[in-house]
Amino acid sequence: MRQFKNSHPSEPRSIPMDKIWEIKKRVLNDIKPKREDIKAINDISDEIIGMIRKKADEMNLEADVILVGSASRDTWVSNGEKRDIDIFTLFPEKFDEDFLEEKGLLLIEEAMQGWRLEKRYAEHPYAHAFLEREVNGEEMSFEIDLVPCFDVKDPSEIKSAVDRTPYHNRYIKRNIKGKEDEVRILKKFLEILGVYGSDTKTHGFSGYLCELLIIKYGKFEDLLIEASRWKPETYIDLEGHGKYERKEPLIVIDPVDPKRNVAAALSLNNLSIFIDAAREFLKRPDESYFQKREVKIRSEEELLKIFSKRGTHLNALSFKRPLFVEDIIYSQLERTIKGIRRRLEELGFKVMNAYIYADSKDVLLLFEFEVWALPRVKKHLGPKVFDWKGEESFKRKNRDFKIYIEDGRYVADKPRKFTTIEEFLKKEVLKCALGKNVRESIKEGYEILDLDEILEREDARRFLSGIIKGN
């Protein structure tokens, strides 16, 4: 298909629309929730809403209870496994935040007595319920978030981040009618690309962002056509009331809060991955864009061969995963890996790739090096010779080394603190900028693994098989 060589992919004549429509139809067949799924979710949410309302009456609390999220907007994607239900309990704005955390949560816990509940923490605590239920002879599992929030009058003056959600819900319900399936297709497309979800691990597209993009462009393929020619800082403002001035890769003004960019969590890289996939899909549409690719786990031998062909050096820092929620841990792990990488490069080493792997128990920070060993000697740059104030102290501090002048500066050839990365990781990893809880976990103990030790671990092999860029 060379016809795109000199024409933009959004050139309408070039796009095989029939093929795209056919693919969408087949994909929808897989991902659109069945009538019994929808009924099950509605039944369960009605049940829970009734329980909380009843308890609120009993406790004499003024509260409104509503179903929000994709279940309420009919934009969820059935994937055969878990079904998400978000139920918000709205309290009058006059109460303070302590009320929400104490009375609000208490109401939910009392109402749900007997259910499998867990207290979770975002900006504020909320309750999470797990439910397994037989529906029409099939075992179904449900994940239910039960969130207390304030019923604010103005969504641009919220007291807690979750207070916006009821407004989002109303906005989408008012505007999405007839386009729900387009949202589902988009979500699946992004999920397979690995860029669906605005959590700190993914830095991708939130469900709300998907809905707004479909409201804006109408159809999945029309969004792809637009996206394929997006420029940096593309600005989308559905209500034309935006007041956003920060520069971010994509700016989608929140219709319910003009100061907010709904795409703020989306990284440049994930946006780029989406744009690239949009162009490729428009050129060569294929159902595989909606099908999970199974990663073939490579054997120790295969991976050894790949790394020896690359000629790089792989090391990992291994430690226990701190017991905090995913969102907190991932942003800390990112800070940690950046901090270590920065320090390694300050020391003269060169990191080619750095990866975070974390499961429920362990963390591996993997570094692939371009330069992992350095000479003992290092040029230690001092002040300019013109700067006579710095001279004395530089000469005093370096009196044990030969000082010379190069490019008009004092220079001393001094021994390097670390000539290998292993030495550095052993002795100074705790001096890097690390995330708080990650630091504590590393303090309790960590290991430095070399390539052989890394490849002994099946989890590491699985992870490396997924990311390694070897040919």
Added chain:
Amino acid sequence: MRQFKNSHPSEPRSIPMDKIWEIKKRVLNDIKPKREDIKAINDISDEIIGMIRKKADEMNLEADVILVGSASRDTWVSNGEKRDIDIFTLFPEKFDEDFLEEKGLLLIEEAMQGWRLEKRYAEHPYAHAFLEREVNGEEMSFEIDLVPCFDVKDPSEIKSAVDRTPYHNRYIKRNIKGKEDEVRILKKFLEILGVYGSDTKTHGFSGYLCELLIIKYGKFEDLLIEASRWKPETYIDLEGHGKYERKEPLIVIDPVDPKRNVAAALSLNNLSIFIDAAREFLKRPDESYFQKREVKIRSEEELLKIFSKRGTHLNALSFKRPLFVEDIIYSQLERTIKGIRRRLEELGFKVMNAYIYADSKDVLLLFEFEVWALPRVKKHLGPKVFDWKGEESFKRKNRDFKIYIEDGRYVADKPRKFTTIEEFLKKEVLKCALGKNVRESIKEGYEILDLDEILEREDARRFLSGIIKGN
């Protein structure tokens, strides 16, 4: 001597003046020409001037013949070896440059028949004579430059660079009286520092610059006091008529040509070396500043030990020295070593030091590496994903490699062209930016030497012993 810790070295109370005066006296005793040296130079120059004048009469040429340079200004330093004599023949401005190169040089050659003459090339050709003569029972050798030039009316409108010299000569002779010994001391100080001479090998202080600095500051030690607090772009304008706007480390306006910086050839580094030595000398004056330090030639074993302790990697490119004058060769060698170094660093290697060694026959370009070997794989950065025009061609060119997206750009992991510097030097050194004649010489043949091969050569050992910064 800690009293300088918080005071500038030019703080007069702190300077041991008596010690300095004593040293100057002893040094002068060594370097001031003896009466018989002066007489011998005067006799020889009178003789040559007479010969040229006579020949000019015979040839019916209008010409003035004068002694210029340090011999005429009485600022030369006797070093027991060679004695420089500069004799200029001035022709009327009305003639053109061809006249100078043909008739002018012919006059000199005819006048000097029977002498050991050599034609040399600067901006224009000139003659050089060697002379060995017994003076008072001592064998003395003389180096005589015989330069034809124009007798221009305005030294700021010269026809050839040498036309300024007679003006310089007159200016210095008019102003230097009584300060000649200070010039000698300064020249010796700079010579020992390795920064005396404005040739392209040295990039140091010319004799004329030394004379102007002494005219400005009067005494050697007063110049040091001033220099020790010079800032970048210090501007010295003896006649107060400067029109110089370029930024250079030191600007000394030529009294006979206000558009010219006499210190233009002086490198930042050599100026810095002088400033540093000035401060050190004022703090701890010592006669050793005027005594040539003998470089102890280190043995192969010693040098091997030094490099193994440094942990660096030494390589040299060895080729025949092109048959051109020093000034041309050195600027070409500098361009060459810079060109090779730049290319090596573009390829990902890291050069710690690069040195030029050249004797009359051979050249060695020495590179000391911090990183001399790299992985086979390399990140090849492509266009930004936003740039859809660059996308197609990047993907087409790299279709054999796995392309991925990083920091919003397309990236392909590709094999590196060279994983070791030896490979590169073997295959692509001629693709670097090299000096013209150096390129031709390298084309005819070159060798790549490793540390052992370098250390086998006595000349290389001597050179390395002088520069190596090992402790």
